[in-house]
């Protein structure tokens with residue numbers, strides 16, 4: 114049995130707590146590895162290591178820090194195939210989809226290579242008589258990232274690449290369900306020239322997370338996961354004076370206007386609703402056709418497409434999606450489908466009975482499609498996180514705009530239309546952080562920022578892009594007068610520039 118420990122001080126170390134969790138092979142349902150769950154003492158060891166290494170790293174000029182990331186990009190590219198395979202085998206998503214997971218992470222590492230420019234401060238000459246004023250951005254020290262199972266390459270890179278480029282040392286606490294790729298990424302960072310102690314991976318569960326929350330030497334936490342845990346971490350982290358950003362769950366709507374190109378809308382719904390078995394925070398889980406006629410035409414095209422989805426092994430290049438991450442996840446998603454039937458929604462495609470021949474113990478589930486879901490149902494209000502799409506029929510544009518606006522989650526949303534005025538009005542008014550216009554999964558690229566609103570995001574700075582540099586640095590502003598010093602004598606009133 115493969116054992117996964119931690120990566121502390123630039124090397125792999127075995128877990129010492131005596132506690133482990135199973136890492137499954139979702140394709141077959143077998144346990145493929147045991148991952149160590151860190152104790153408080155092990156977390157402390159990693160923090161001390163990071164704290165000792167960080168000042169030296171911060172003192173390196175930013176070009177040199179960027180060069181480590183450049184080398185890291187090269188090393189990941191050399192290992193792309195094996196990393197994607199490892200990722201697919203632990204998560205369950207298909208190998209081509211796993212490549213996308215790696216790529217969207219690398220793009221943030223590419224962005225962070227611009228750190229010499231990104232960390233430049235501001236300078237005002239002659240802000241007063243003989244006075245110059247300038248600001249600089251300095252790293253926070255030791256910072257931490259706590260990441261979810263569903264993007265085990267992308268989200269760790271979204272966190273550690275900008276944080277490390279800024280001169281911080283980083284503690285990553287990845288999901289215990291698929292820790293293999295984060296561990297390998299840390300090894301590659303060291304191979305790329307990162308000093309030992311600057312990137313540590315400490316595997317674990319609530320105990321490891323609580324140790325991060327309580328550690329006075331950890332200055333900032335970036336979290337991504339479900340909203341209940343996001344709220345817990347945001348509350349506790351802020352109360353102990355840390356800088357915290359937490360990104361939570363989602364219920365992303367796609368509005369289909371009567372003038373939309375329905376074939377394109379259906380393609381978009383199939384890919385965005387069922388890709389990665391719906392285990393994406395930007396998956397579309399609610400389709401909102403506007404008007405009964407649009408809804409009927411949409412359902413006519415959608416039903417056969419959902420019925421013909423190809424579910425396969427994670428290693429099958431022709432599969433539309435693979436298994437879910439764990440048996441527990443399948444149970445939860447099936448439970449929501451049962452609930453939807455009880456609540457009175459029309460289950461027009463039922464994937465609950467799907468089994469994969471020869472892999473009966475794998476964590477598979479077929480695509481499910483509900484029609485006539487209403488806003489008071491729990492299957493509408495709650496995040497299901499599986500291959501289940503709900504159709505909510507809206508009578509007009511205003512009702513369609515109100516649905517995502519009033520929903521407690523506000524991560525992503527999309528509108529499909531040919532009408533620029535409707536799209537513009539929607540983008541301006543909808544209470545959601547990321548909006549797609551004829552684009553179903555509007556994940557902003559690395560040089561913009563990513564973040565949801567309402568219960569999908571806590572804290573005022575987003576992930577990646579310029580916000581990540583602000584999040585992982587603090588501003589120092591210097592007011593300097595040369596060479597007259599204070600020869601004019603003491604001043605007792607507040608200096609102003611009047």
Ligand code: NAD
Nearest residue numbers: 260261262287288318319322338339342360361362363394
């Ligand atoms: P999760 O909340 O179960 O776990 C996330 C992290 O928190 C993991 O590292 C886990 O070990 C830790 N954790 C779990 N339970 C904990 C507890 N009781 N106390 C302290 N820490 C705990 O989330 P998940 O199932 O791994 O990921 C799926 C969720 O993440 C979905 O809700 C999805 O929408 C969300 N997500 C959001 C975004 C975004 O950017 N908004 C991106 C990806 C995923």
